[in-house]
Amino acid sequence: MSLQIVSPTGGIAPLLRADGVSLEYGHTRATHDVSFDVYRGDRFVLLGPSGCGKSSLLKAAAGFVKPAAGSITVNGAQVLGPGPDRMVVFQEFDQLPPWKTVLENVMFPLLMTRRVSRHEAGERAAHWIAKVGLSGFEHAHPHTLSGGMKQRVAIARALAMQPEVLLMDEPFAALDALTRRKMQEELGRLWEELRFTLLFVTHSIEEALVVGNRILLLSPHPGQVRAELNSHQFDLASAGSAEFQAATQRIHRLLFGERRSDTAPDRGASQAPHGRSAAP
Numbered sequence: 668m669s670l671q672i673v674s675p676t677g678g679i680a681p682l683l684r685a686d687g688v689s690l691e692y693g694h695t696r697a698t699h700d701v702s703f704d705v706y707r708g709d710r711f712v713l714l715g716p717s718g719c720g721k722s723s724l725l726k727a728a729a730g731f732v733k734p735a736a737g738s739i740t741v742n743g744a745q746v747l748g749p750g751p752d753r754m755v756v757f758q759e760f761d762q763l764p765p766w767k768t769v770l771e772n773v774m775f776p777l778l779m780t781r782r783v784s785r786h787e788a789g790e791r792a793a794h795w796i797a798k799v800g801l802s803g804f805e806h807a808h809p810h811t812l813s814g815g816m817k818q819r820v821a822i823a824r825a826l827a828m829q830p831e832v833l834l835m836d837e838p839f840a841a842l843d844a845l846t847r848r849k850m851q852e853e854l855g856r857l858w859e860e861l862r863f864t865l866l867f868v869t870h871s872i873e874e875a876l877v878v879g880n881r882i883l884l885l886s887p888h889p890g891q892v893r894a895e896l897n898s899h900q901f902d903l904a905s906a907g908s909a910e911f912q913a914a915t916q917r918i919h920r921l922l923f924g925e926r927r928s929d930t931a932p933d934r935g936a937s938q939a940p941h942g943r944s945a946a947p
């Protein structure tokens with residue numbers, strides 16, 4: 668079986684570090700003392716039941732929510748607010764301004780940085796629109812696109828900024844099952860080509876296994892770290908396999924059931940290349 672509990676040994680410097688992060692909304696504690704490290708090129712998944720604070724952690728990484736305790740750093744610098752180094756793709760289809768075309772939507776953050784000319788922004792936007800398979804739709808408006816196409820635009824818009832970390836908050840959860848699978852596949856294909864760093868939130872165990880190479884399991888409200896796993900890259904082709912089913916059941920037990928022998932590494936388990944336990 669291809670899951671392994673990560674042992675918290677030291678190692679290479681993480682790109683993004685959450686250190687003892689507690690998040691609160693008034694008197695509601697959303698997460699308690701959550702720590703994790705994301706390394707360059709990781710596909711790091713925050714997985715847990717509804718209300719465990721996954722989205723809040725992602726928002727804190729994005730700089731939209733300030734921790735009540737603890738800190739989040741990117742390249743050693745504390746996150747104090749939103750920045751172009753951390754682009755977010757949300758679940759909602761209305762994240763694209765409807766009055767802008769696809770091209771204008773992708774160009775917009777590039778122009779906001781004032782680091783590129785309008786011409787260059789247009790060229791870069793067209794490049795990323797092609798990368799997500801939307802060539803020919805540059806001048807379409809969001810309301811004429813399917814949900815999957817809108818999410819592709821949001822991904823193109825984020826990747827065009829070449830962020831240090833791409834933050835994705837259940838980006839495919841509102842899509843139909845077939846489109847969701849297709850988008851997971853496309854995301855994998857993009858990662859194979861570009862090797863960006865991904866922080867991905869989901870409450871789907873299957874999606875976590877397909878998308879992630881490292882998975883942080885969070886307990887229910889308030890969210891606390893229950894376990895951290897390295898996993899092989901399960902692709903969609905292996906999703907029905909016995910190994911995949913076993914991994915799914917094991918994560919389910921870790922999230923909702925007994926913890927006992929599950930915390931022992933699996934015999935023959937593989938080590939993710941960027942896991943802390945793999946560090947020299």
Ligand SMILES: Nc1ncnc2c1ncn2[C@@H]1O[C@H](COP(=O)(O)OP(=O)(O)OP(=O)(O)O)[C@@H](O)[C@H]1O
Nearest residue numbers: 692695697716717718719720721722723724870888
């Ligand atoms: N803006 C807010 N104001 C008040 N409470 C909030 C706010 N956002 C989240 N919460 C609360 O914080 C807790 C964690 O919410 P969060 O959305 O981060 O969890 P989640 O794991 O992403 O859940 P889901 O999978 O359902 O989206 C919940 O109890 C939620 O009600």
